[in-house]
Amino acid sequence: MSDEPTYPCSLSLTRKVEDFPIGNIPLSQHPRRGDVSSPHSIRYPWDLLRANELYVSSLTENSIQGEVHSSAVIEGIVHIGPGTRILPGVFIEGNVVIGANCKIGPNCYIRGNTSIGDHCHIGQSVEIKNCLILSHTNVGHLSYIGDSVLGEKVNLGAGTTTSNLRHDGKNHRSMVGGALATGGARRSPQTPDLPTISEAGVPDFEGGGFLGFVAPAGTPRAVIELLNRELVKIIRSPELAPRLVGEGATAVGNTPAELDAVVRADIAKWAKIIKISGAKVD
Numbered sequence: 345m346s347d348e349p350t351y352p353c354s355l356s357l358t359r360k361v362e363d364f365p366i367g368n369i370p371l372s373q374h375p376r377r378g379d380v381s382s383p384h385s386i387r388y389p390w391d392l393l394r395a396n397e398l399y400v401s402s403l404t405e406n407s408i409q410g411e412v413h414s415s416a417v418i419e420g421i422v423h424i425g426p427g428t429r430i431l432p433g434v435f436i437e438g439n440v441v442i443g444a445n446c447k448i449g450p451n452c453y454i455r456g457n458t459s460i461g462d463h464c465h466i467g468q469s470v471e472i473k474n475c476l477i478l479s480h481t482n483v484g485h486l487s488y489i490g491d492s493v494l495g496e497k498v499n500l501g502a503g504t505t506t507s508n509l510r511h512d513g514k515n516h517r518s519m520v521g522g523a524l525a526t527g528g529a530r531r532s533p534q535t536p537d538l539p540t541i542s543e544a545g546v547p548d549f550e551g552g553g554f555l556g557f558v559a560p561a562g563t564p565r566a567v568i569e570l571l572n573r574e575l576v577k578i579i580r581s582p583e584l585a586p587r588l589v590g591e592g593a594t595a596v597g598n599t600p601a602e603l604d605a606v607v608r609a610d611i612a613k614w615a616k617i618i619k620i621s622g623a624k625v626d
Contacts, residue, residue: 364476431449432449443463452472461496476492
């Protein structure tokens with residue numbers, strides 16, 4: 345009987361589980377392999393996070409081979425690879441491992457037990473919490489990434505279709521099956537020729553958000569119906585609808601019952617994900 349860990353399922357289409365980096369060291373080569381991974385312990389992405397947290401939290405000495413700006417603040421233990429630059433205004437709180445040739449900042453916040461691979465860029469006003477980020481990944485400005493595994497060569501950032509198409513847009517595009525795709529449930533009016541990620545081969549994927557108007561409980565039905573009629577007129581008006589499209593949104597203007605169905609479906613979807621992940625309020 346072998347004592348070597350076994351991995352009963354695939355977490356990635358591009359690599360075996362034992363090739364995933366824990367603290368930027370492949371699991372198969374890890375000096376603490378027996379501690380961070382036991383048989384059948386790596387089944388889901390959050391198992392990788394737990395393994396990464398276990399290892400990174402155990403670090404006791406700094407190893408800084410890159411450049412740290414004098415205005416950066418480090419409160420914890422860091423391992424920083426050669427060629428990496430920690431720019432002004434960066435705040436690192438906790439134990440963090442950063443690979444080689446990365447650009448971190450300016451003005452970003454990294455906390456928890458986080459590992460960042462080689463050749464990564466963590467942009468301005470980004471917050472990273474307790475994450476495992478693989479090599480050649482770019483996290484654009486104004487993004488929050490928490491308790492997540494980001495794969496290799498991922499370009500991720502907050503913003504609308506409009507903001508992501510500004511300039512040349514190259515740093516805001518990630519291919520799905522060799523093609524560019526949008527993350528919503530339906531195609532964007534700005535890019536009608538681009539398929540959704542679901543159409544591109546990831547069934548039932550929906551990464552979009554929505555905005556809706558709600559009223560206090562007990563509001564008379566007649567008042568809700570009046571507000572709905574007037575708001576739908578405004579949302580679909582020739583003055584506002586094109587402006588919404590210009591910001592990457594779609595003017596829907598649905599009924600109270602339709603919005604209620606959307607909210608209930610979202611609650612059911614995320615409740616299932618939270619239950620599977622084992623996430624707790626802390």
